Amino acid sequence: MVKFLLWCILFILCWPLALLALVLYPLVWLLLLPFRLVGIAVGGVLEFIRALITLPARLLRAH
Numbered sequence: 657m658v659k660f661l662l663w664c665i666l667f668i669l670c671w672p673l674a675l676l677a678l679v680l681y682p683l684v685w686l687l688l689l690p691f692r693l694v695g696i697a698v699g700g701v702l703e704f705i706r707a708l709i710t711l712p713a714r715l716l717r718a719h
Contacts, residue, residue, distance in 0.1 A: 663677065
């Protein structure tokens with residue numbers, strides 16, 4: 657909702673820029689999608705390494 661209100665304000669102030677933003681938003685989203693997927697994968701790998709490192713301490717703490 658906030659993005660829509662900001663876009664409305666931009667449309668009132670400078671409508672060509674608002675229309676350009678409206679057209680370019682899906683393209684930018686598609687361009688950034690691979691970076692988001694890489695971020696998710698790197699986060700998963702780092703979480704897995706953290707789990708492997710803390711595994712002995714968790715096993716010793718369980719008994």
